[in-house]
Structures are given as C-alpha cells and as structure tokens.
Amino acid sequence: MIISLMNTIRINKYLAEHGYASRREADKLIKAGLVFLNGKRANLGDQVTEKDEVVLKNQKQKTKANLVYLVFHKPVGMITTTDLSKRDNVTSFINYPERIFPIGRLDVISSGLLLLTNDGELANRLMHPKYEHEKEYLVEVEESLKGIDLKKMEQGIKIDEKKTAPSKAIKLTDHQFRLTLTEGRNRQIRRMCEALGYTVTSLKRIRILNIHLKNLQEGKWRKLTSQELRTLKYQLGISKEK
Numbered sequence: 001m002i003i004s005l006m007n008t009i010r011i012n013k014y015l016a017e018h019g020y021a022s023r024r025e026a027d028k029l030i031k032a033g034l035v036f037l038n039g040k041r042a043n044l045g046d047q048v049t050e051k052d053e054v055v056l057k058n059q060k061q062k063t064k065a066n067l068v069y070l071v072f073h074k075p076v077g078m079i080t081t082t083d084l085s086k087r088d089n090v091t092s093f094i095n096y097p098e099r100i101f102p103i104g105r106l107d108v109i110s111s112g113l114l115l116l117t118n119d120g121e122l123a124n125r126l127m128h129p130k131y132e133h134e135k136e137y138l139v140e141v142e143e144s145l146k147g148i149d150l151k152k153m154e155q156g157i158k159i160d161e162k163k164t165a166p167s168k169a170i171k172l173t174d175h176q177f178r179l180t181l182t183e184g185r186n187r188q189i190r191r192m193c194e195a196l197g198y199t200v201t202s203l204k205r206i207r208i209l210n211i212h213l214k215n216l217q218e219g220k221w222r223k224l225t226s227q228e229l230r231t232l233k234y235q236l237g238i239s240k241e242k
Helices: 011-017 023-031 090-094 120-127 147-155 188-195 226-236
Strands: 035-037 054-056 069-074 111-117 135-141 168-171 176-181 200-208 221-223
Touching: 011 023, 011 035, 011 054, 023 035, 069 090, 090 111, 111 120, 120 226, 135 188, 147 168, 176 188, 188 200
Parallel strands: 111 200
Antiparallel strands: 035 054, 069 111, 069 221, 135 176, 135 200, 168 176
16 A cells, blocks of 8 residues: 655654554554555654655555545634644544544635545545646635736746646636646645735635535535546546546
8 A cells, every 4th residue: 555645744643644543553563564665664753755655564455335435614723634632623523433534634724625535545646746636726815816917827836946837727806716726735825826916815625626515514524426436536547437
C-alpha cells in the first residue's frame, strides 16, 4: 500500500490520521520494520513531505463492505483533523461509527465540500499532487473584481517564487467568482488574491471532480451514491467502470 502526503508531518501522526493505526500502533509498525520511507525502513520520528513515498507493508485491507465514503459540508471554524484533542475537529463532529479520515485539508476559515473515507487507495489518488484533479471554489472578495486580474489567475500567479498552475476563473458578480484549481498549495487561493490586491471574505469549496456540494446544508453529511463512487473511481483510474 503506497501512501502520499501533501504537507510535512510526523510519520506516526500521518498513519493515525489516515485510519491505518493509532499513533501508538503506528510506532509499533515502524519498530517492527513494516513501514518504509523512500525505499528504506522508517524510523520513529521521521518527517515526510509530498515528495516522499511511504509504504506500509503487510497491512490487512478492508473489505468492500466496510469501506465508507462521505460528503460533508464543513462549516467555517471546524478543523480538518482526526486529532480528537483538537477542539471542533471534524471527526468528533461527524462521530461516524467506523474510523474515517478527511481526504486532504480545508482551512479552518474556509467552508464547503470535504470528503471522508477509510479507503486508503482512493485517498492516495485524490491527494497526490501528480494527478492534478479538479477542485472548484466559490470565492468572494471585498474589492471590485477586474477581468484582467481573473485572467492573471488563470495564467498563474507567482507565490514563493513559484508560479501557480493554470486555472479557470469565472466572474459571477463584482465581488464573487468561481475558481477551478488542479493543485492544492497552502492557502493558495487566498494568497493568489492577496498578490493581486484582493481580500477574501468568503471561500467555499463546491466540487471535487464529479462530486458536487449542491444543496447539502452546512454541518450535514451524506454518503456518496453508487453512481458518484463509480464515476469517481473511474476518473481516479481505480476502476474501468463508469
């Protein structure tokens, strides 16, 4: 089982957050030599980044009957984490009877669509930056929007000396637009707007690939439909069936 990361994190914390084991159990797996980092046996306390490859060997796979796929409308102020010691964490809020974890992150001051699962393979395909999956956001800014600035966003904005990947921006009103990205750098949309002189007042994720937030109320969750899951797995290259 190959696992990929979006941010620097301690290896035992990552395994815990992604439903494979508690931190204590993860430490046992590492001590037993079952966790590998970039082809070498991992050590306690190792730090990993999105460029690293973590492989967990001899891990029992969950049966299809036990796999869970949820769509959640995350409110502003909720933390995207499985760390139960953190106040307002998404895991405690949903309180699902099986162990699940959020796929990727959504800033505490942002709202919208968040996927949760216990399917490591699907999560890996969605989170790994090399796959460039579409995520769509509804953005509101304090200042009046200029068409030329939306074009600049589409072409890429330099952040930390690195230009963002091409995106798609559609103006809705003088203060609101939709933005579709294929990458997920830290606070990317807010930083893109800041670079152009805009202050984001509201940021909501409304789509990940074929999964749409639609009319799901804030703070509510639902299971993926069978058709949504089939299409999602097809787009991720996990299944050949649409």
